[in-house]
Amino acid sequence: MAFVMEFLSQLTMSDLAVALFFIGLYGAMTQRSIIKTIMSIGIMDVAAITFFMMSNFEAGARSPISGTDPQHMADPVPQALMITAIVIGVSVVAMCLAMYMRVVYRYGTADWNILIRRLED
Amino acid sequence: MAAPLVPLHIIVFLPVIVGAVTYFLPQRIYQAAMLLGTVTVTFFSVQLFTAVRWGSDVVQFVAGWPEVVAIKLVADGFSAPMVMLTALFFTSAYIFSTRAGYLDKTFIFIFLMLEGALFGVFLSGDLFNIYVIMELAMLTVAILIMYKKEQQAVYDAMLYIMMNFIAMAFMMLGIAYIYRITGVLDLAVMQVRLAELSDPRTVIVPYAMIMTAVALKSAMFPLFGWLPRAHGAPSAPAIVSAVLSGIQVKVGVYLLVRLSIVFSPAIDAGMFFLMLGFLTSIVGFLLAIVQKDIKLILAYHTVSQVGLIVAGLHLGTDVAFWGGMYHIINHALFKGLLFLSAGIIIDAYGTRSVNEIRGVLRHMPIIGIATLAGVLGITGAPFFNGSISKYFISRGVQGNLAEIGLYLINFGTILSFIKYSTILFGKPSGKTPKPLMDPFVAGISLLFGFAILAGGVFGSQAVSLIYGPQYAAHGALSMQKILTFLLTFAVGLVVYRTLILRIGDYLAGIRTFKFSFNQVTVFISLFFVLLLGYTYLSVQ
Secondary structure, eight states, X not given: OHHHHHHHHHOXXXXXXXXXXXXXXXXXXXXXXXXHHHHHHHHHHHHHHHHHHTTTOOTTOBXXXXXXXXXXXXXXXXXXXXXXXXHHHHHHHHHHHHHHHHHHHHHOOXXXXXXXXXXXX | OOOOSSOHHHHHHHHHHHHHHTTTSOHHHHHHHHHHHHHHHHHHHHHHHHHHHSSOOEEEEGGGOOTTTSOEEEEOTTHHXXXXXXXXXXXXXXXXXXXXXXXXXXXXXXXXHHHHHHHHHHHBOBHHHHHHHHHHHHHHHHHHXXXXXXXXXXXXXXXXXXXHHHHHHHHHHHHHHHXXXXXXXXXXXXXXXXXTOSOGGGGHHHHHHHHHHHHHHTTOTTSTTHHHHHHSOTTSOHHHHHHIIIIIHHHHHHHHHHHHHHHTTTOOOHHHHHHHHXXXXXXXXXXXXXXXXXXXXXXXXHHHHHHHHHHHHTSSSHHHHHHHHHHHHHHHHHHHHHHHHHHHHHHHHSOOBTTTOOXXXXXXXXXXXXXXXXXXXXXXXXXXXXXXHXXXXXXXXXXXXXXXXXXXXXXXXXXXXXXXXXXXXXXXXXXXXXXXXXXXXXXXXXXHHHHHHHHHHTHHHHHHHHTOOOOOOGGXXXXXXXXXXXXXXXXXXXXXXXXXXXXXXXXXXXXXOOOOHHHHHHHHHHHHHHHHHHHHHHOO
């Protein structure tokens, strides 16, 4: 029990982000519902963003805006880049959802396997 | 030689800016304005190419920030020819479709936005910038595929976007890892820092993640599932298919070359990609042979040709490498032409089945001749451009397994295009097609056909003009090569008549077999694990 607690206490945010990424990948591999696979790829994206955010993390660093002492400043690059990545992720997921609605209305199913069978007819 | 006339970011943004600013104009004027815009970009890109080719590499730091901090744009010996090819190709395709019915303002705008995005990928010297622009290209491609909203186009586009998004998530995680290790996103600086690493094994995880995304983008086996859907989508307009197969899939190949060089101080997975290239190529033509839909034949054949290009790039000899680079241009020319003419043929005959279309050469002579030029180019007939690049690739591999592989690939190409060329001859079974009256279509088709022939006759000069290295190509026209081609062609004809035609019905199962989204994701994961394992074992 103590071993498990020690292992858990050593986990960083980055480790959790990587775990989350592969949980998302697992979801995309196994879920037959289209909406759940869209959720899964959303989770993968968020996990990658979190992992990127945590690079060069230092405890106690201040936000990189003007006026902060450069000695205690957090790395500004991941923060600037991840704003872009979040926007991209949102727009791609939004587009997936829009297409999902069309597919559902047209073929009347939200299941990948049933959808393939209906497309062949 | 002079410096480039405009800064590099102007070339990237010009198509988008012109499209956005003139969007309020009526359709006809808008179309003309966009033509002017894309011709201007073509002029700038050709000028950029001459400045790089006979001058020095152009490096530009956006917004004047110092190196490492700034987003860098680079035009060098690899990227400048690709930019020029993209600009020329988009302009030709745009002129080709001047009178096409599907052309409206939104379509034109998104089409040229894709052009800008592709310029961005080629010119970018910053890993995260490449990621962002590839996402943009992915979204525009998805919209273009489903633009007509017909049949299963939305499903094809959804599958395309979700598969690519998973790959891009892998890529972003890989970028995050590499940023942690090296502290930079700039490719040139990254290469220097990777050389200073004490243990190259620390970068195998980011390498495998980024390369998984790149392999999916370049449609390597077994990640090519998206390509036939996107490129051969029944409802996609002809120029979209042509641009996707001609240029967009080369983005993956280009990044494969670029990033392999960046990672070369730490990791060399050339052997892996060589094997993968051969495998992709063989699987590609096998699937192309069993198709009935002419667009799908072409789409699966793109998979095969990309495999050949990747194999050529990783054979290890210089001449094979430049042969592969030249084949990128050649493939853009003949596959672009074949897709463009296929779109016209499909419109005229009202069917996509290779068994129903007959007599193209008699009823639509210009399209027929153009198709014939494309077929001769792609099969590597003497005097056509495919023969030169295939000759370069096959030089230096005499007498080993790779040579047999290359013969096999060329045999498969000939076999699948014997099937494709049956549409040229005979009598149409159904209605006779309406004659072709469009001078733009005819002009561009003949221009492409002429370029294919010129690229073959002046093959050696073309390579040294575009890339620099001098290789004699007269060996491609030797008696032995011509005889080999004719013999292979004859054997292909016999095999097609005796074997493929008879077992056609049994192939229906393979033809309709498609992977579901879940299976594709499993393949992506497997590919990642395989590449990770290979690099782990190969790097000491």
